[in-house]
Amino acid sequence: MTTRVCHFIPPYLLERLQPHLTDVDRALRARREAGPHPVRQGAAGAPAWVVHTCHNGADLPGDVVRSAGQPASGDDAVDEAAAGISATLDLYREVYDRASFDGEGAPVSLSVHYERGYDNAYWDGTQLVFGDGDGKVFGRFTKPVDVLGHELTHAVTERTAGLTYSGQSGALNESLSDVFGSCVKQRLLGQSAAQADWLIGEGLFLPAVQGRALRDMAHPGTAYDDPQLGKDPQAPDMSGYVDTTDDNGGVHTNSGIPNRAFYLAAVAIGGNAWEGAGRIWYDALTGPDVSAGTDFAGFAAATVAAAGAHADEVTAAWKTVGVGPGGSAS
Ligand SMILES: [Zn+2]
Structure with missing residues (x-):
């Protein structure tokens, strides 16, 4: 007999509580629910990516929450970052035959819940960092998948043309x-x-x-x-x-x-x-x-x-x- 999970709030109400759920949110959710992702390993057998939490502090990278191949954590920011980095690494590998940002399969380190009310996301030369937003103007920076693709591409550009940032x-x-x-x-x-x-x-x-x-x-x-x-x-x-x-x-x-x-x-x-x-x-x-x-x-x-x-x-x-x-x- 299978276990039946009873959610307190039914799905149709959850939908109403999230009127701004976009097609991207739905596609990422479907991808998360489809199970572990094929790109699990980076160079030397290390996980292709690792998501950390800063617990709303400023110490980077923070504590490991989830690595490639592991199931959803239940923390939205962590799981959005995981789905987004998977989709981004897939684009580079499957379409452009590029293994990670350095072309050699470097594992990608990501940190979420950086500081409190932090309104940005960035690549610091070694890792990706995402704030939760201030909750008034900006929501979580892990939410739009193109923000994640944008930040990882800064790492690709740094390792290729090296276009000067001015x-x-x-x-x-x-x-x-x-x-x-x-x-x-x-x-x-x-x-x-x-x-x-x-x-x-x-x-x-x-x-x-x-x-x-x-x-x-x-x-x-x-x-x-x-x-x-x-x-x-x-x-x-x-x-x-x-x-x-x-x-x-x-x-x-x-x-x-x-x-x-x-x-x-x-x-x-x-x-x-x-x-x-x-x-x-x-x-x-x-x-x-x-x-x-x-x-x-x-x-x-x-x-x-x-x-x-x-x-x-x-x-x-x-x-x-x-x-x-x-x-x-x-
Ligand atoms: Zn940028």
């Missing part, structure tokens, strides 16, 4: 994290480039905030417009390029320009973004033409060179945002 190379560094973060999400949802919402960080803002997400790759500058947060400052093309010393030279604002180029190329090429434009962007990032100081025009040229039969679509995408491969970006 000015145009910094905006490219930021953009590549959004590009592959969005590819993780789109692949998880099985959405083509035409079907995808192209939002970054959907589900991170709590309901009081007037906004759809943190960024919108298809329509930079329109993701939010909120009395407290102000308006999404991203520019959709070079006419809105921001010259500033803030934010490492506007890396999070000017990244909207290459973000939109990727979106335009992905939609023009058609099919799945992670296979079409994603493969081209990955080849550019890891190829010989992109290095620490590469600017928008240099990166555009590298993507056109890597585009093969899709060179026209990629050239047109960059032209639309005001970046000419090999020419001046003005």
Whole structure:
């Protein structure tokens, strides 16, 4: 006789208590319930990933809660981080034939419940760190899977092109994290480039905030417009390029320009973004033409060179945002 688990709150009420459960939440939940994941081991037989908790303190990495191959812990932040890192490592391994962020299967260390009310997620050069959010504007940073893909991609970029985190190379560094973060999400949802919402960080803002997400790759500058947060400052093309010393030279604002180029190329090429434009962007990032100081025009040229039969679509995408491969970006 099987044990029947009686939940105090029935599922249909739980659904009502979570009106902001997104398709990504559902896909990740289905994945969690599907059991242990195939990518369990990193280099030298170590678990492919390990999730720690900081218990809302600041000591990193904190205590181990769950490693690859182990069942759900029951802690939402831990289990979201686990599902997200699995989906991200899968994209790199199965689509781009890359073993972890270093290409050699390095185990990924993640920490959740970092500090109290902490409003961010980051890669510190050795591990990924996620806050729980303040509970008013931001919820858990482990919730949107593209945030996790974004942060791990910073580690990939660091180990490949090493794009300097300032000015145009910094905006490219930021953009590549959004590009592959969005590819993780789109692949998880099985959405083509035409079907995808192209939002970054959907589900991170709590309901009081007037906004759809943190960024919108298809329509930079329109993701939010909120009395407290102000308006999404991203520019959709070079006419809105921001010259500033803030934010490492506007890396999070000017990244909207290459973000939109990727979106335009992905939609023009058609099919799945992670296979079409994603493969081209990955080849550019890891190829010989992109290095620490590469600017928008240099990166555009590298993507056109890597585009093969899709060179026209990629050239047109960059032209639309005001970046000419090999020419001046003005
Ligand atoms: Zn970033």
